[in-house]
Amino acid sequence: MSKIAVVAVVASMALVGCGKNDDTKGSDGDSPSASADVCEEASGDGPKVGLAYDVGGQGDQSFNDSAYQGLKKAVEDLGATCTEGEAAQDEPESAREARLQSMADAGMNPIIGVGFAYSDSVNKVAPNYPNISFGVIDGFDPDTTANPNVAYLGFAENEGSYLVGVAAALKSKTGTIGFVGGVHNDLIKKFEAGYVAGAKSVKADIDIKIQYIEESDLSGFGDPAGGKEAAAAEFDQGADVVYHAAGASGSGVFDAAAEAGDGMWAIGVDSDQYLTASAAAKPHILTSMLKRVDTATFNMIKSVADGSPLTSYQTYDLAHDGVGYATSGGFIDDIVDQIEAAAAKIKSGETKVPDKP
Template structure:
């Protein structure tokens, strides 16, 4: 699971780093950036990142991936080339984006998001000597590392926290797009709520459906959906919707006594959300940065990771953030639930 109020910054960065003029406000793949050391990657790694909609700066999913690449670049040297998806992308657009990176010699090339799966299967076959990585999907190819997470497990813990913190026995879930991936978040969250306190009502809403991916990059939609839930009585809202979640957090912060649950990154510590942080109960952190970093490191070391590498709750691939100390009083119950998931006592659903 993408961009809020960073258009001017994006334009400055694009002009300064890419040394080319791009139209401010555009969400096309023309808004690409690259940064590197003076060696041009000769003594390091040339990392190609194909971001999901929203790109770097979404304060959520894409930013987590970017942190992993940044860490690798800092440690190994080299450069990063970034291309960002647009909401109206076709399969041809995604295929071209991956092809451009591979043809330019970037290795590894990482598709940040499940929407790149089909395109990566085709492009990986054309560039057998390039190492590809895909986040949140599985591509069966010898030169592809499929980086997956047990989002439902982390979301279950978010549901436990919501059930224990609600004062109105009414909580909400907002999904960006009704894809199988986001439904894993919903399934785990609702199960966590109901297992903890069956009487709690759970509202569920998706911001877009089908091939319309705007639900991941529309803070206004997130804010409107959250406000609607608040108006109906919900006082804890979990949003898995990329940068759209920033709008939901803003709405919750305007409602006294309500809590937001962030996603992907520890959103309490995101500078752009600082004024809302006292309303962020916790975040279901998905350590995309760890998966990205470990993959790049493996390529750098000459032993590229391939196949499916899953980052589970047991491996700290997902977790609940403790920043702010707002869940300290319920931590023993969260720890108990985590233990039961890890040892198999609790089986978390992956579909609602």
């Protein structure tokens, strides 16, 4: 795909509220312009990829950035060319549909929506383009029968959250830990359920404070101030470790941990957030629950390149390295053996991790 074509597609998507945010940085430390160059300068003859980010877009240091890393790997390893779009805060469903349709009309294949919020729009657009493969990270089909040209790329977030719950309980000195969710929906409750189960496997009577930033409004994933307020309240109630599953709002959780002082910890999510945290927050990021959105994104693209596109429901669990935990900073080096023992029980089936609180 030529630079001119890429620019044209990006321009058309900007009309539906899909421009890039020039104040953000990618998870690999690139500036926004350098990140955009991955698609603008790609010149291979591999698959033409459309990647539609969720709210927060590239530079959220979490979910969207992990998808970007999978796209970047496809450009480097598969000769992919690409175009990107980004969801605006509180945009109508029609804007997501228009974004996907613009990519399809431009010949992108596959087209990947980052986040469950693309489920309805993919369901409406995909049937009109039967020769194009679509993927939805954390997606689901609203109908009883899944679309034949759509892959729903899910994760066992509860299993990864179980492991960081083990870490939280082992590291807590107060016997009280916390959880901050971005939006109180079934997906984020999977994180809560695993975290609570993991912590209680270590200490049955551990006290766990739980707060959600928003009940249903997706802005809960893009509200650092709300994340900070929720985490600060939990630290004030005696928690010394707080895990967030709140997207870009997690930066506020990190700020709250830093302001709470020595011995106060935060746990990141989706990517290794120690690597992108501020200097003030770094000493307080105990670990991160890794959700390999990058792996799912790359695998979806590779399946199209190989001529065997993924379809239906795909689950990336602990046994298949779809989830895990980070060790950056060295703060959990002394308990890795115990975390690995817990992981082995999940992989063997001895431990069944709940997916509902």
